[in-house]
Amino acid sequence: MTIPNTDTPPDQAAQRGALLLELQGISKIYPGVVANDGVDLQIRPGEIHAVLGENGAGKSTLMKIIYGVTRQSEGRMLWQGDEIAIDNPAAARSLGIGMVFQHFSLFETLTVVENVALAMPGKPDLAALSQRIEEVSERYGLPVSPRRHVHALSVGERQRVEIIRCLLQEPKLLIMDEPTSVLTPQAVRKLFETLRQLASEGCAILYISHKLDEIRELCHTATVLRGGKVTGHCIPSKETPESMARLMIGKDLPICEHGTVARGGELRLRLAGLSHASPDPFGTDLKDLHLDVHAGEIVGIAGVSGNGQQELLLAISGEEPLAEKYPVQICGTEAGRMSAGQRRRLGMTFVPEDRLGRGAVPSLSLADNAILTAARTRGLVNRGFVNFGLASRFARKCIEQFNVKCNGEGAAAKSLSGGNLQKFIMGREILQNPKLLVCAQPTWGVDVGAAAFIRQSLIDLREKGCAILIISEELDELFEVCDRIAVIAKGRLSPVCPVADTTVERIGVWMSGMWADAEGEAEGTTTQETAHA
Amino acid sequence: MPDFPLRLEPRAEPSRLMSYLSPLIAVALTLLVGLLLFSALGKDPIEGFRYFFINPVRTLYGLSELLLKATPLMMCAIGLAIGFRANVWNIGAEGQFVLGAIGASGAALYFSGSDSAMLLPAMVVAGALAGAAWAAIPALLKTQFNANEILVSLMLVYVAQLLVSWLVFGPWRDPYGFGFPQTEMFHDAALLPILLDGTRLSFAFVIALAMLALGYVFMHRSYTGFKMRVAGEAAAAARYAGFSAKRMIWIGLLCGGGAAGIAGMAEVAGPMGQLTDKVSLGYGFAAIIVAFVGRLNPVGILFASLLMALLFLGGEQVQQYMNLPSSISMVFQGMLLFFLLGSDVFINYRLRIGCAASV
Numbered sequence: 107m108t109i110p111n112t113d114t115p116p117d118q119a120a121q122r123g124a125l126l127l128e129l130q131g132i133s134k135i136y137p138g139v140v141a142n143d144g145v146d147l148q149i150r151p152g153e154i155h156a157v158l159g160e161n162g163a164g165k166s167t168l169m170k171i172i173y174g175v176t177r178q179s180e181g182r183m184l185w186q187g188d189e190i191a192i193d194n195p196a197a198a199r200s201l202g203i204g205m206v207f208q209h210f211s212l213f214e215t216l217t218v219v220e221n222v223a224l225a226m227p228g229k230p231d232l233a234a235l236s237q238r239i240e241e242v243s244e245r246y247g248l249p250v251s252p253r254r255h256v257h258a259l260s261v262g263e264r265q266r267v268e269i270i271r272c273l274l275q276e277p278k279l280l281i282m283d284e285p286t287s288v289l290t291p292q293a294v295r296k297l298f299e300t301l302r303q304l305a306s307e308g309c310a311i312l313y314i315s316h317k318l319d320e321i322r323e324l325c326h327t328a329t330v331l332r333g334g335k336v337t338g339h340c341i342p343s344k345e346t347p348e349s350m351a352r353l354m355i356g357k358d359l360p361i362c363e364h365g366t367v368a369r370g371g372e373l374r375l376r377l378a379g380l381s382h383a384s385p386d387p388f389g390t391d392l393k394d395l396h397l398d399v400h401a402g403e404i405v406g407i408a409g410v411s412g413n414g415q416q417e418l419l420l421a422i423s424g425e426e427p428l429a430e431k432y433p434v435q436i437c438g439t440e441a442g443r444m445s446a447g448q449r450r451r452l453g454m455t456f457v458p459e460d461r462l463g464r465g466a467v468p469s470l471s472l473a474d475n476a477i478l479t480a481a482r483t484r485g486l487v488n489r490g491f492v493n494f495g496l497a498s499r500f501a502r503k504c505i506e507q508f509n510v511k512c513n514g515e516g517a518a519a520k521s522l523s524g525g526n527l528q529k530f531i532m533g534r535e536i537l538q539n540p541k542l543l544v545c546a547q548p549t550w551g552v553d554v555g556a557a558a559f560i561r562q563s564l565i566d567l568r569e570k571g572c573a574i575l576i577i578s579e580e581l582d583e584l585f586e587v588c589d590r591i592a593v594i595a596k597g598r599l600s601p602v603c604p605v606a607d608t609t610v611e612r613i614g615v616w617m618s619g620m621w622a623d624a625e626g627e628a629e630g631t632t633t634q635e636t637a638h639a
Numbered sequence: 640m641p642d643f644p645l646r647l648e649p650r651a652e653p654s655r656l657m658s659y660l661s662p663l664i665a666v667a668l669t670l671l672v673g674l675l676l677f678s679a680l681g682k683d684p685i686e687g688f689r690y691f692f693i694n695p696v697r698t699l700y701g702l703s704e705l706l707l708k709a710t711p712l713m714m715c716a717i718g719l720a721i722g723f724r725a726n727v728w729n730i731g732a733e734g735q736f737v738l739g740a741i742g743a744s745g746a747a748l749y750f751s752g753s754d755s756a757m758l759l760p761a762m763v764v765a766g767a768l769a770g771a772a773w774a775a776i777p778a779l780l781k782t783q784f785n786a787n788e789i790l791v792s793l794m795l796v797y798v799a800q801l802l803v804s805w806l807v808f809g810p811w812r813d814p815y816g817f818g819f820p821q822t823e824m825f826h827d828a829a830l831l832p833i834l835l836d837g838t839r840l841s842f843a844f845v846i847a848l849a850m851l852a853l854g855y856v857f858m859h860r861s862y863t864g865f866k867m868r869v870a871g872e873a874a875a876a877a878r879y880a881g882f883s884a885k886r887m888i889w890i891g892l893l894c895g896g897g898a899a900g901i902a903g904m905a906e907v908a909g910p911m912g913q914l915t916d917k918v919s920l921g922y923g924f925a926a927i928i929v930a931f932v933g934r935l936n937p938v939g940i941l942f943a944s945l946l947m948a949l950l951f952l953g954g955e956q957v958q959q960y961m962n963l964p965s966s967i968s969m970v971f972q973g974m975l976l977f978f979l980l981g982s983d984v985f986i987n988y989r990l991r992i993g994c995a996a997s998v
Binding site: 424445446447448449450456460463464465467468469470474477478479481487490491492 | 653860861862863865868869872873875876878879880881882883
């Protein structure tokens with residue numbers, strides 16, 4: 107079933123030395139689900155090994171077994187040739203296994219060094235630890251100041267703290283779970299440099315991702331999982347993204363069908379000089395934003411996280427109502443002071459970037475979560491009473507039409523994987539037939555198959571005449587689905603330009619806050635000044 | 640970390656079984672420690688157990704007294720549970736209970752000559768409104784100034800107790816009451832009808848059951864109940880859905896206050912038959928324990944209120960027959976909540992025996 111590794115000799119860097127970690131026939135059986143089914147995996151010191159697979163393919167379970175979060179039901183684990191049982195993460199760390207999770211586990215009100223100290227055994231001396239942090243951060247090109255508070259750090263910086271925390275334990279094996287999903291293209295470059303340096307020093311890296319081009323660039327070897335089983339091993343540099351995708355999802359990657367842009371649709375969303383001071387002292391103030399979104403078009407807003415996206419979304423969704431009415435106009439109504447519920451009644455639906463806890467209530471069933479936003483639009487409430495039968499039916503429709511893998515509409519939202527929950531939320535908001543859909547990070551942490559499906563759903567919705575605004579940090583995605591694109595940087599919005607007339611490079615430059623309009627204005631003032639002179 | 644042979648391990652999912660088992664474990668532990676307590680006080684624990692838990696319910700009269708005591712607990716607890724489910728922490732049901740008693744008494748005294756059948760309903764409404772108005776103070780301060788509702792509602796309990804003292808020592812004192820701090824006895828039209836002859840169990844018990852049923856429908860069937868549940872489980876999701884957090888606070892506090900007010904009405908129009916400065920009997924505080932032991936669930940509250948009423952009655956019995964201080968029933972209430980909170984840990988965690996690291 108599995109291709110022996112000898113058929114596909116890994117890169118020279120990885121071939122040296124004996125196996126660091128070997129998994130033999132690892133199975134993990136949860137009640138009703140086989141998460142891992144006889145998985146074999148081998149990794150050598152200095153090897154960057156990709157674990158590739160869709161949501162629910164069993165990647166996370168496998169990593170949890172290696173990191174001691176859970177125990178395998180069957181199979182053996184060999185560490186440097188000896189069979190071991192890893193009971194918990196502390197045991198994994200003492201062996202020399204470190205893991206950087208997709209969702210960070212840092213205390214926001216503590217400083218970097220305090221956060222690092224918490225993960226250390228005993229009571230470390232903070233001054234000495236700060237110095238070690240600085241050494242490690244310098245050595246691996248991970249600039250971060252030990253004394254800063256975590257809440258003031260950007261997502262990229264927080265990830266660095268997590269990585270440094272692992273590196274201080276001098277790991278022999280580092281597990282990285284979807285590390286680039288929160289980074290800018292430049293930050294990804296730097297991360298790869300760090301990882302390559304680590305590998306060259308003999309540290310093995312297990313790299314979990316679904317971004318095929320990154321894996322091709324970075325990883326020496328790859329193990330592909332599908333449905334809990336190993337479906338293949340490959341050397342990513344010798345594969346194409348298409349061939350790896352085929353291994354991963356078992357068929358060709360769906361390509362988004364993009365119709366022609368319908369011009370002159372009705373105005374559905376207008377930002378008319380939206381300015382808003384963030385209530386969060388570490389937030390970004392919005393400064394005089396102007397934007398029009400028409401029926402039948404998809405407008406994208408790119409930007410590095412922390413440049414005002416959160417604040418903009420809250421201002422549009424109504425979770426943070428404004429003092430004035432006019433800056434946010436939804437379907438012709440000045441809606442600035444309306445609540446999120448009132449704005450929804452104007453025909454807007456909204457997909458937030460946080461799925462669990464905001465887009466869905468973790469402990470409630472999918473049927474109950476359907477009521478959350480569709481109560482009025484789908485008539486799930488009658489004279490103040492919830493019609494649970496209708497709610498279940500609507501939830502079932504979302505599950506069926508959006509291929510949500512779950513245990514029926516009675517399943518709790520938190521029991522779903524991130525990608526499946528996103529599909530459910532997407533389905534819930536799209537099947538309400540909105541006039542305007544505002545969508546944040548539509549495919550954040552979602553695997554390729556599901557991401558392609560979500561993008562196609564967005565395009566299909568546009569074809570039906572819906573106006574769509576997408577705020578995303580993934581440039582590739584915006585270029586794939588959007589008709590027009592703008593950039594948000596430091597709370598300001600760039601001019602909007604048709605995607606066909608621009609390039610990824612140009613938008614990348616705009617992301618640092620320098621766009622033609624600003625330059626133009628600057629030039630304009632200088633010419634005026636010269637005229638006066 | 641030093642290795643300790645016992646450790647708590649987070650469960651992947653909260654245990655449903657434990658959430659039902661936890662109140663039963665708490666009751667069992669309370670009994671066990673209670674027996675030890677009796678021994679420590681030099682009393683025969685078996686006898687103590689008999690006085691505390693068997694004697695009160697051996698007769699029909701005893702049972703009726705049990706239901707009588709459980710009635711205000713049920714009423715207060717169901718109102719509190721509505722707020723607690725939305726993370727609105729009304730700790731002042733005791734004060735709202737007192738205000739309900741004042742409101743109902745005010746109506747009874749104002750219409751003291753009337754024998755209209757509408758007098759009792761009017762007293763219920765007056766009690767509910769007075770209780771709700773008292774709860775509106777923390778609601779207003781919370782929504783306007785973000786004042787902590789736990790502190791405000793709690794402090795208002797003491798204000799309410801002073802208010803009732805002032806009334807019964809002053810303007811409302813019965814002129815023929817030999818100077819006792821109490822109002823005149825209510826006349827028949829202002830007293831709740833008795834359900835069972837020869838007992839004190841009044842129609843209030845039926846009202847309490849109706850309130851439980853109403854609470855169930857509200858919590859589990861209504862859209863507002865759904866919204867409050869969302870607000871309690873995930874505040875960010877409630878904001879995302881556009882549910883007004885302020886409205887949840889208002890509804891949570893007004894329901895709690897209104898229900899406690901009705902309980903206060905039932906007390907003065909039932910077993911007391913008048914308003915005295917001793918109207919504050921601790922039902923409002925005990926109801927907090929009842930609500931949690933009953934898992935904020937109407938059916939659970941029904942059983943929890945019966946249990947709590949038994950602790951009240953048992954406390955009186957051991958006081959009478961075993962010469963133990965009256966605070967013994969408070970000790971039992973405290974133990975019950977203490978053990979409940981302790982066992983609740985096991986809903987989200989499991990106990991593991993053995994050292995953490997095996998390497």
